[in-house]
Amino acid sequence: MGQKIVILGTGGTIAGQSSSALDHTGYTAGQIGVNDLLAALPLESFGPGRFITEQVAQLDSKDMGFDVWVKLAQRVAHYLSQADVQAIVITHGTDTLEETAYFLHALLAPGKPVVLTCAMRPATALVPDGPQNMMDALALAVSPGAAGVSVVCAGAVYGPEDVQKVHPYRLNAFSGGDAGPMAYSGGDAGPMAYVEDGRVRLLRAWSTAPAGQVPAEALVTQLADAVWPRVEVVMSYAGADGLAVRALVDAGVRGLVVATTGNGTVHQDLEAALVLAMQQGVRVLRATRCTEGRMLPGADQHLPAAPGLNPVKARIALMLALMRSNQDSSRSIAAGV
Ligand code: ASP
Numbered sequence: 001m002g003q004k005i006v007i008l009g010t011g012g013t014i015a016g017q018s019s020s021a022l023d024h025t026g027y028t029a030g031q032i033g034v035n036d037l038l039a040a041l042p043l044e045s046f047g048p049g050r051f052i053t054e055q056v057a058q059l060d061s062k063d064m065g066f067d068v069w070v071k072l073a074q075r076v077a078h079y080l081s082q083a084d085v086q087a088i089v090i091t092h093g094t095d096t097l098e099e100t101a102y103f104l105h106a107l108l109a110p111g112k113p114v115v116l117t118c119a120m121r122p123a124t125a126l127v128p129d130g131p132q133n134m135m136d137a138l139a140l141a142v143s144p145g146a147a148g149v150s151v152v153c154a155g156a157v158y159g160p161e162d163v164q165k166v167h168p169y170r171l172n173a174f175s176g177g178d179a180g181p182m183a184y185s186g187g188d189a190g191p192m193a194y195v196e197d198g199r200v201r202l203l204r205a206w207s208t209a210p211a212g213q214v215p216a217e218a219l220v221t222q223l224a225d226a227v228w229p230r231v232e233v234v235m236s237y238a239g240a241d242g243l244a245v246r247a248l249v250d251a252g253v254r255g256l257v258v259a260t261t262g263n264g265t266v267h268q269d270l271e272a273a274l275v276l277a278m279q280q281g282v283r284v285l286r287a288t289r290c291t292e293g294r295m296l297p298g299a300d301q302h303l304p305a306a307p308g309l310n311p312v313k314a315r316i317a318l319m320l321a322l323m324r325s326n327q328d329s330s331r332s333i334a335a336g337v
Pocket of ligand 1 (some may be wrong): 013061095
């Protein structure tokens, strides 16, 4: 009997149900249990007794929250520490998939594969995409050399720092930006690998981060006890004047991520408000609202940058960094920002 593969269900469209097989948008996400999703797959080649399943949550991932993240991180950390567990597959909605993937990567930096997968069509669709995505995720999970957090959708594999949902409807809804070669002009940019007929074709190295000094389970215990600092995202655009920043500072926000234009540029009025916020003790990070490329360092920037992270991931990095700064500095919750 081979090593175990753990499947953690969290909901999403992959577990969605609609009253019509032709309805791809008017469905309810997070309805079908992970055991039923697995039962629909041809898994004979994995052999008997390979799977452990657990329903960690059952929600539409637009409603993802810290409570589910903590529970998910606890279960992932638990299974990662089991010697007979080879890999973890997580079924998840697409809306906040990139956030959960980055959160697990930044928090746990797992060596074993932690593969998140999803669907754009509900399980009741005439031609659902979830079953193939799950098969691809399982193929990746047991692929020799696979490591760290990754996202599988429509045959493409993305790294946790690069992956981003870029389309509200099509089956290949994700992009890895310019992290890898531009595969098809219709999207699907920047994958780190493909899953082709059950085989993984790797294009670049797996996204493992250096493990922290604290074992994963201890990290997660800290996280469960931690108060999540309020970090909000504000955006720079024509006419951005800093009103939202002043209101958020008055409301007691601990951190602000500014989704900048272009190469980290911020409207001068918004920047003035952000500089003032920093002087009042609020942590500020710039992250570009451009979906491709990375911000290059500029000489005249007054605000710190989170290069390589989109605004919602920069928010997670900043929350984890703020939690870390409330702890003994040798017991870091995540890589520093
Ligand atoms: N709203 C759904 C979710 O994120 C969308 C999806 O899964 O495709 O759970």
